[in-house]
Amino acid sequence: MSPLRSVGARLGLGLAVVVAGALVLVDLIVVPSLERNLVNAKIHQLREAAPTVASEIAQSSPFTLDDQLQAAAASANARVVYYSSLGSDPPKLSVFADSSPITSTDVEDDRLALRALVEARSVSGTVSEHDQRFAEAAYPVAGGYVVLLRASLRDSLRSIHLVRSRLVVAGLIALLASLLVGYFAASVFARRIRRLERAADRIAAGDFEEPVIDTGKDELGQLAASFERMRRRLAQVEHARREFIANASHELRTPLFSLAGFLELMTDEELDPRTQAEFMATMREQLDRLTKLATDLLDLARLDAGRLRVEREPVDLASIAVTLVEEFDAVARSSGHDLRVDGGAEAPALGDEERALQIGRILVENALVHTPPGTPVRLRTTRRDGAVLLTVEDEGPGIPLDQAAQVFERFHRGDGSKASGSGLGLAIARELAELMGGAVELQIIPGRTIFALVLPKALSERAIPRENEPVPEPSLQ
C-alpha cells in the first residue's frame, strides 16, 4: 500500500485541510470584518465629536483659536482643521487654522471637507494619502466655514496586521500539529487493524491456536472480542469435526476388521459345519452393525446439513408404544426382559410418525441392552401442558448423574456399555425430536432410568389444518 493511501496519511491530510480551510475562512471573513469594525468605530467617534468641536471653534475669538484647536484636537484625539470658503463657483476651501500646522498642505484639497461645504451637512469616511489611511469627519459651520477632524488609522490597521500575522503563525503551527497528530493517531489504529487483519488471515487459513487480543475498549476492541469469539467457536467446531471423523472411522474399522478376519478363517476348508455356521452368524452381526452405523451416520450428516425433513402431522404416541412392544417382543423375550405398555390412553402428538418410531426404537433398545436380564421395561404415554410424552422406564443400573448430559453426545458410550452400540443413538434421538419441535428428556431416579420423547400436543380436531394449509408452529407450552 502506498504511504499516501494509509489511514494515517489520509487522516493527517484531512485534518490539515480542515485547519487550512479554517485559516482561509478567518483571513477572508473575520479579518476584513474586524478591520471594518475598527475603522467604522473610529469614523463614528470623529462624527460624534465633530459638532461639539465645531461649535467651540466657531465661538472662539481669533486670539484663542489656536489654543481652542489644540484643546479640541487633544479631546477628540484627532487633528482638527478649520477651513474657510474661498468662493462657491467653483467651491474652494483654504485652511484657516490647523492643530498640526506644519503639514497643512496635505489637507488643502480634502474632498470630504469640500463635500461638507457643498452639501451643507456633516460628511464622514476614509481617505488615503501617501499609503496612509485616515478616518475623517467634516462638519459645516455657518459663514462658509468647515471643521475637519482627521485621525490616522495606522494604529488600528497595525493591530489588525498583528492579529493577522499571529493568526498565520498559529495556523501554521496548528496545521503541522494536526498533520502529526492525525498521522500518529491513525498509525496507532492502523497497527491494531493490521493485527486484526493478520488474525483473520490466520483463522481463514485454519489456524485457531493463537488468541485474538486487543485490550482497547473502543470499537476496535469490540471487533477484536467478536473475532476472538468466532475463533473459539470455529476451534470447537473444528475439534468436534476431527473427533467425529476419528470416531466414525474407528467405529467402521472395528466391524470391517472382524469381517475380514472371519472371511480369512472361512477359507480354511477343514472347518466343521457347526463352526462355519457360528462364524456366519457373527459375520451377520458385524454386517448388521455396519449397516446400522452407516444409517446412523447418514442421518447425522443429513441433520447437520439441515436436509432431514420431518412431517408435522398428528401422531398417536400410544399406538407407537404398542408397535414398539410388538417389534421388540422377540428381543425382549430372548434377553429375559419384561417389556410392556403401561396405560394406553390416546396421546395425540404433532410430529413425524416414522421418526417418532425411530426415537422410540433407540430408547427401547437402550432399555433392553443396558439393563440386566429379568428387569422390567415399561412404556407409558402421559400429557404435560401443551405436550405429550412417551416414556421408556427401566430398572437397570442407570446412568451416573454426572453423565446425564453426556449420554446425548455423539459417540458417547457409558463405561462397560455393550460393545455393539456406537454411541450415536441418543444423539440422533435428541436431534430428531428437536427437529419436530420436541425434546428427549432424561430423568434419573435411584433404581430407575426414565427417558421421555416429548412432542407438542396435536391441535384439536377443528384446528388441525387440512392439506395444503400452512401448519402453525407447535410449542411446548
Ligand SMILES: Nc1ncnc2c1ncn2[C@@H]1O[C@H](COP(=O)(O)OP(=O)(O)O)[C@@H](O)[C@H]1O
Ligand atoms: N436405559 C439406559 N440405562 C443405562 N444406560 C443407558 C441407557 N440408555 C443409554 N445409556 C447409556 O448412554 C450411552 C449412550 O447411548 P446411545 O447413544 O444409545 O449409544 P449406544 O447405545 O450405542 O451405546 C450408552 O452407551 C449407555 O452407557
Ligand SMILES: [Mg+2]
Ligand atoms: Mg443405544
